[in-house]
Amino acid sequence: MLLGLVLLLAWDGGGLDLPLARLAGSAQGFAWRDSAALVFWxxxxxxxxxxxxxxxxxxxxxxxxxxxxxxxxxxxxxxxxxxxxxxxxxxxxxxxxASSCPWDMAEFGGVAQYVSHWVWGVRDGGAGHCFxxxxxxxxxxxxxxxxxxxxxxxxxxxxxxxxxxxxxxxxxxxxxxxxxxxxxxxxxxxxxxxxxxxxxxxxxxxxxxxxxxxxxxxxxxxx
Incomplete structure (x- = not known):
């Protein structure tokens, strides 16, 4: 449990979320967002x-x-x-x-600004409830x-x-x-x-x- 916690904190501290999200998304959004295969299966x-x-x-x-x-x-x-x-x-x-989803981010065609889910009480401008x-x-x-x-x-x-x-x-x-x-x-x-x-x-x-x-x-x- 403690090892997992350390690795997760290292992941968050390394800021690895956005680089990975950029592999699937762009300013036009996420091409797979409405994929029938992903949504259903x-x-x-x-x-x-x-x-x-x-x-x-x-x-x-x-x-x-x-x-x-x-x-x-x-x-x-x-x-x-x-x-x-x-x-x-x-x-x-x-x-x-209060954390919003990637598809809500301005970088990916939404309106929210990226805020770490550890910044409690700070709204990112999106819908939230994603973490x-x-x-x-x-x-x-x-x-x-x-x-x-x-x-x-x-x-x-x-x-x-x-x-x-x-x-x-x-x-x-x-x-x-x-x-x-x-x-x-x-x-x-x-x-x-x-x-x-x-x-x-x-x-x-x-x-x-x-x-x-x-x-x-x-x-x-x-x-």
């Missing part, structure tokens, strides 16, 4: 699949799927809850952010489920994490091509989702330790 479809996956995990929390047999209910709820909370967290931060990347969290949110999977289904944990990260980056790159996000928006989205999963796991493990201690104390008292 890498925007609409992934959201449908992500929502369907979340609903399936919710159903599994109520009645476990075959691969969840033997899981305590709290772990099944952690899997779906951490993923949902990660997505919601990104959305909440995005709603509070971090909400769309990429449709995949990155599943990163938060890795923590419980590594305990319960280790063979599934690594492929799960790799797929969530890879798909999140693909969705982020698609939005970058369309001018909907800077790359830092995508990277911060991944980091937020990771932190949510880690926090839930830490709380869950602390609760497990407390329950084990209480059970041991009860057993000792009975002895």
């Amino acid at each position: 890498l925007h609409a479809v992934p959201r449908w699949i992500s929502s369907a996956g979340l609903l399936a995990l919710f159903a599994g929390a109520l009645r476990p799927w075959d691969w969840q047999r033997g899981w305590p209910a709290r772990d099944r709820w952690q899997l779906v809850g951490a993923i949902a909370l990660a997505m919601v967290s990104v959305t909440v931060i995005k709603r509070l952010s 971090p990347a909400g769309h990429a969290s449709a995949a990155f949110g599943y990163v938060a489920g890795w923590f419980v999977l590594r305990r319960r289904v280790p063979r599934l944990a690594a492929p799960w994490l790799a797929a969530a990260m890879a798909l999140g980056l693909v969705l982020g790159l698609a939005q970058q091509l369309r001018g909907a996000h800077f790359m830092s928006h995508t990277l911060w989205s991944a980091w937020v989702c990771w932190c949510v999963g880690l926090a839930w796991e830490a709380i869950a493990q602390r609760g497990a330790c407390s329950r084990a201690s209480a059970a041991a104390a009860t057993k000792l008292n009975r002895s």
